[in-house]
Every structure is written in structure tokens, then in C-alpha cells.
Amino acid sequence: MLCHLASAGRSSAKLVAPLGCLVSRQKHTLPDLPYDYGALEPHINAEIMQLHHSKHHATYVNNLNVAEEKYKEALAKGDVTAQVSLQPAIKFNGGGHINHTIFWTNLSPNGGGEPKGELMEAIKRDFGSFANFKEKLTAVSVGVQGSGWGWLGYNKEQGRLQIAACANQDPLQGTTGLIPLLGIDVWEHAYYLQYKNVRPDYLKAIWNVINWENVSSRYASCKK
Numbered sequence: 001m002l003c004h005l006a007s008a009g010r011s012s013a014k015l016v017a018p019l020g021c022l023v024s025r026q027k028h029t030l031p032d033l034p035y036d037y038g039a040l041e042p043h044i045n046a047e048i049m050q051l052h053h054s055k056h057h058a059t060y061v062n063n064l065n066v067a068e069e070k071y072k073e074a075l076a077k078g079d080v081t082a083q084v085s086l087q088p089a090i091k092f093n094g095g096g097h098i099n100h101t102i103f104w105t106n107l108s109p110n111g112g113g114e115p116k117g118e119l120m121e122a123i124k125r126d127f128g129s130f131a132n133f134k135e136k137l138t139a140v141s142v143g144v145q146g147s148g149w150g151w152l153g154y155n156k157e158q159g160r161l162q163i164a165a166c167a168n169q170d171p172l173q174g175t176t177g178l179i180p181l182l183g184i185d186v187w188e189h190a191y192y193l194q195y196k197n198v199r200p201d202y203l204k205a206i207w208n209v210i211n212w213e214n215v216s217s218r219y220a221s222c223k224k
């Protein structure tokens with residue numbers, strides 16, 4: 001957490017709290033869903049959304065906090081071995097928290113259809129057409145072996161959109177450098193209760209609830 005010491009210049013007593021935050025850290029918290037658990041029905045049912053958000057995402061958040069606490073202790077002791085051994089837990093649970101936080105906002109009960117404006121122009125430029133883009137991201141997501149994510153990301157160096165797949169909870173930007181715009185969770189916990197083992201049917205349905213306004217605003221911000 002970044003401290004703003006300049007604002008504490010009015011009196012020496014006011015310095016205590018800001019300096020205190022140099023050694024403390026806010027715990028990560030589960031963000032609220034921007035809609036009800038049943039709002040994405042019939043495409044994603046309420047039971048899936050409730051478990052996915054309140055159990056799966058919550059577990060990543062809790063385990064990230066535990067791992068960070070242990071990491072803080074290891075840092076304080078100068079225990080490099082312990083620091084290294086905690087890195088997989090931070091990657092997995094930190095990735096899970098980052099990915100799901102993006103995912104909830106990428107979806108909306110008023111979603112679906114096609115993007116507009118600059119994002120649509122970029123999709124046409126980089127994939128030929130929206131239909132072609134949709135087909136490619138679907139294929140990449142369906143093709144993830146085991147658990148993982150399909151992504152539309154922005155390659156800032158090259159100034160273009162890219163599709164990528166990530167295994168497990170590997171976060172897109174932390175592992176590939178691409179800035180995440182749209183993530184599709186293809187872990188079985190995201191669809192099994194409704195679609196059983198038929199991942200392609202889940203992929204077909206999810207396009208009806210994609211929040212293109214959210215994806216477009218992510219695109220606009222990462223281009224700045």
C-alpha cells in the first residue's frame with residue numbers, strides 16, 4: 001500500500017498513521033458481483049455463479065492472504081528458501097483472484113451482441129472479422145487442456161490484439177505480458193453443473209452475456 005506522507009505534514013501526530021501503513025498491508029477481499037447470481041440465466045445458472053463467486057473465488061482470496069502473510073514473515077527473516085517455496089501459491093491464488101475479478105466484469109445480463117467503435121475496428125483489423133475472432137477465441141478456449149483460461153489481450157508493444165490461452169490460474173499479464181481485455185474461464189467449476197462435460201456448449205452460451213462495454217473500456221484504458 002502506497003502512503004502519501006505529504007498529506008500528513010500538518011502535525012507530527014498525523015504522521016503516525018501514514019508511517020504505520022509502511023509496515024502493514026491491506027488484505028485482499030472478495031469483490032461483490034455487479035449483478036445477482038441468477039442474472040446471467042439461462043446462459044449461466046445461479047447455482048454455478050453462487051459457488052463460483054462465493055466459494056471458488058473466495059478461496060483464492062483467502063489463500064492469497066495466507067500466502068502473502070507467510071511471505072511477509074519470510075521476508076522479515078531473510079528466509080529466501082521459504083520465499084521461493086511460497087511463489088507457486090502466490091501465483092496460483094493471486095492469479096485466481098486477478099482472473100475472476102476481471103471475469104465478473106466481463107459478463108453482464110445485458111451483454112451479448114457485438115462490440116462497437118474502436119474495439120470493433122481493432123478486432124476487424126487484427127482478426128479479419130468479428131465472426132473470425134469469435135471462432136478463434138472459442139477454439140482456443142475449448143482447446144485448453146485441463147483447467148485454464150482463454151483470453152483476448154492487448155499487446156502494447158506491437159499495438160495489436162492477441163488471443164492467448166493460459167493454464168491453471170496463470171494470470172495473462174503476469175505470464176505473457178498481454179493486457180487482459182476479455183477472459184473466459186474454462187475450469188469445469190465454471191460450467192459443469194449446467195453443461196456437464198460439454199465445454200463447447202458453455203462456450204456457445206457465454207457469448208450471450210459478454211459485456212462489450214467493459215471489454216471496450218479496458219481496451220480504451222490500456223491504449224492510453
Ligand SMILES: [Fe+2]
Pocket residue numbers: 052056100185187189190
Ligand atoms: Fe473460475
